[in-house]
Amino acid sequence: MAEEKPAVELAKGVNGLDKVVLRGARGSSAEVYLYGGHVTSWKNDHGEELLFVSSKAIFKPPKAIRGGIPICFPQFGSHGTLEQHGFARNKLWSIDTDPPPFPTNSSNKAFVDLILKPSEEDAKIWPHSYEFRLRVALGPGGDLMLTSRIRNTNSDGKAFSYTFAYHTYFSVSDISEVRVEGLETLDYLDNLQEQERFTEQGDAITFESEVDKIYLSTPSKIAIIDHEKKRTFVLRKDGLPDAVVWNPWDKKAKAMADFGDDEYKHMLCIEAAAVEKPITLKPGEEWKGRLELSAVPSSYCSGQLDPQKVLQG
Numbered sequence: 001m002a003e004e005k006p007a008v009e010l011a012k013g014v015n016g017l018d019k020v021v022l023r024g025a026r027g028s029s030a031e032v033y034l035y036g037g038h039v040t041s042w043k044n045d046h047g048e049e050l051l052f053v054s055s056k057a058i059f060k061p062p063k064a065i066r067g068g069i070p071i072c073f074p075q076f077g078s079h080g081t082l083e084q085h086g087f088a089r090n091k092l093w094s095i096d097t098d099p100p101p102f103p104t105n106s107s108n109k110a111f112v113d114l115i116l117k118p119s120e121e122d123a124k125i126w127p128h129s130y131e132f133r134l135r136v137a138l139g140p141g142g143d144l145m146l147t148s149r150i151r152n153t154n155s156d157g158k159a160f161s162y163t164f165a166y167h168t169y170f171s172v173s174d175i176s177e178v179r180v181e182g183l184e185t186l187d188y189l190d191n192l193q194e195q196e197r198f199t200e201q202g203d204a205i206t207f208e209s210e211v212d213k214i215y216l217s218t219p220s221k222i223a224i225i226d227h228e229k230k231r232t233f234v235l236r237k238d239g240l241p242d243a244v245v246w247n248p249w250d251k252k253a254k255a256m257a258d259f260g261d262d263e264y265k266h267m268l269c270i271e272a273a274a275v276e277k278p279i280t281l282k283p284g285e286e287w288k289g290r291l292e293l294s295a296v297p298s299s300y301c302s303g304q305l306d307p308q309k310v311l312q313g
């Protein structure tokens with residue numbers, strides 16, 4: 001009999017970068033690069049990849065990996081003085097061997113704790129002391145769970161503020177066949193129109209051109225329904241009021257060096273985020289932001305998001 005593979009394993013990824021492989025009990029798996037604290041793969045029990053990573057992704061600092069789940073911290077987008085989406089996604093994280101206790105600790109073995117702390121160099125760009133702990137875990141049903149805990153460890157008595165996003169790239173069969181439920185009737189800021197505020201009209205969201213919107217104060221559950229694949233992703237979030245929806249479409253795809261010209265057809269970013277209202281932490285305070293992703297077969301065609309129905313498949 002083949003020896004059972006470990007639930008957590010350190011391995012070498014593209015360009016020799018360190019990655020952690022997580023294996024669930026029934027065949028699911030996930031991969032996390034220490035570079036960026038970046039999830040680059042999430043597979044279900046049948047070994048099907050659920051996240052999109054570009055075939056042109058550059059796995060080399062200082063460029064963030066195109067696809068998977070980049071962490072945007074301490075700045076989302078270009079609204080601030082820092083580089084686009086902040087620096088966390090292109091820093092080398094460490095494995096946290098002694099994380100503070102987790103209230104939700106179960107018998108589940110497929111998880112890893114990472115930590116990011118500022119270097120002297122970083123402190124010049126963002127003069128704050130912090131500990132950013134990220135736990136990536138595979139649930140018993142193959143769900144992917146990310147928990148971020150950010151603590152202000154400033155000794156100068158100063159608070160700091162940041163914006164944040166789990167910039168998740170979902171793999172979809174054909175963007176024209178996909179719809180998103182849970183964001184209808186909400187207000188959003190349109191990044192393609194100088195962040196002007198609009199209100200989404202009635203129906204579920206579908207895609208026929210470039211989209212880059214920040215939906216505000218969204219429900220904690222959002223569903224992505226992939227008709228062709230007969231698969232529904234359910235995204236649950238906590239501590240992250242906003243949701244960014246992004247697809248570059250054809251023109252912008254061509255302008256990106258690390259993205260294939262036609263790849264926009266097979267991806268959709270739905271990003272659990274805190275953008276509109278930055279989070280402020282006083283020294284000693286800790287913030288927690290959670291994202292839980294599941295993928296279920298869907299025979300699902302209602303107009304309303306009914307999480308119960310979604311979960312039952």
Ligand SMILES: O=P(O)(O)OC[C@H]1O[C@H](O)[C@H](O)[C@@H](O)[C@@H]1O
Pocket residue numbers: 064077084085191212213244245246269
């Ligand atoms: O190219 P990146 O820096 O990774 O950003 C990719 C995209 O991220 C987010 O979704 C933003 O809302 C977009 O405006 C941006 O184009």
